[in-house]
Structure formats: C-alpha cells, structure tokens
Amino acid sequence: MQTIRSEKHLLDFVTDDALDWFDSEVETLNRLVHQLPSFQKKANDTVHNDINWHNVLVEENGGFWMIDWDDLAVHGDVAMDYSVFLWPLYGSEDWPFWEERLMDLEGRERSERMEIYFRAKLLDDVIDVLADYIEAENMPEVKQRTQQRAKDIHLRAYPEYLRRYGK
Structure with a gap:
C-alpha cells in the first residue's frame, strides 16, 4: 500500500477513500484470521504450495498427475x-457442487479457512494489481498492456468484492 499511496x-x-478502505479491509481480514477458531490450530498438512491448473496434467482417461x-x-x-x-471455480455456477464435495471431504474448519483465503485472493485482485500498474511505468515495452490488464482486473474485482463482502 505504501507504493500505491x-x-x-x-x-x-x-x-483516496478507496485506498483507506483497502487498508481497513486488510485489517478486517487480519482480525478474522486471529479470531476464527479454525485458524488457531497449527497447520500440519503436507502441501504442494503451488497447486494450480498449470501444475496438473490430465490424461484422456480422466487420470491426472501433479507436477512442480x-x-x-x-x-x-x-x-x-x-x-x-x-479459485477459478469459486463463484461459478459449478461452485455449489464443489463446495459440497469439499465439505464432505474436508469438513467445516477447512471450508471456513478456504472462505477466508478466497476473500483474500479477491482482495489481492483489488489491491495488488495497482502496484503492478505503477511498476509498469518503468517498463515502456509492456507498460500499456500491463496497465490495461491491471486496471481491468481491479475494475472487475473491486465491485465483485463489494458485492460479496460489503463496505
């Protein structure tokens, strides 16, 4: 936020009011993490830490491989x-199906933490791209494209965040 300001x-x-609100929303998420019981236990899972659709190879028969x-x-x-x-499925028409599967598989605590992570991801799309927009000033060869992409992401994510979580 310092760079953005x-x-x-x-x-x-x-x-300026939006920037102040971004700060307060980061604090809100921080407070939620410290208050929710599901975040008070030590994280002891074995995790990939970069699990995204680019790191999954899907076979024609429906099998899959995790890479990276x-x-x-x-x-x-x-x-x-x-x-x-x-994340790409969150909020889609398919999300209720996946949400139910996850609840059955992982339970309420993990689902509660996932909701906070989803909220943080959307807020990241609101705020972090503004820093990308600013940093593009120093890269003339990609400035216009990077700034347009950052602005588009921000202008899509900000109203979506407000719709989901209010102001």
Whole structure:
C-alpha cells in the first residue's frame, strides 16, 4: 500500500477513500484470521504450495498427475492449496457442487479457512494489481498492456468484492 499511496497520482481511477478502505479491509481480514477458531490450530498438512491448473496434467482417461513439487512443505494448510486450485471455480455456477464435495471431504474448519483465503485472493485482485500498474511505468515495452490488464482486473474485482463482502 505504501507504493500505491506514494504513486497515487498515476491511478486516476482510484480514490483516496478507496485506498483507506483497502487498508481497513486488510485489517478486517487480519482480525478474522486471529479470531476464527479454525485458524488457531497449527497447520500440519503436507502441501504442494503451488497447486494450480498449470501444475496438473490430465490424461484422456480422466487420470491426472501433479507436477512442480519444488515448493512442497510438510507443515502447511491444505485449505490454502485447495483455495488456489479452486479459485477459478469459486463463484461459478459449478461452485455449489464443489463446495459440497469439499465439505464432505474436508469438513467445516477447512471450508471456513478456504472462505477466508478466497476473500483474500479477491482482495489481492483489488489491491495488488495497482502496484503492478505503477511498476509498469518503468517498463515502456509492456507498460500499456500491463496497465490495461491491471486496471481491468481491479475494475472487475473491486465491485465483485463489494458485492460479496460489503463496505
């Protein structure tokens, strides 16, 4: 947020009030993590730490392989892995199906943590891309494309975040 605030003049599509709200929302998520019982236990899952659709090879017969295990950790939160992997499905018409499967498989605690991770991911799409927008100023060969992409992501994610979580 310091970078974003220091270069705010580049972001004519972001208000000072919005920046203040971003700060308060980060604090809200931090408070939730410290208050929710499901976050009070030590994370002891073996996790991939980079589980996304690019790291899954699917065979024609429906089998699959996980690749890129260089970030493997034996003390992590599998709910984080799930949230990164399932992010493209979250909020889609297929999400209720997957949400029910996860609840059956993983239970309420992991589902609760996944909800916070999903919320944080969406907030990241609101805020982090603004830093990308600013950093693109120093890369003339990709400036226009990077800034347009960042602005588009922000302008899509911000109202979606407000719709889901309010202001």
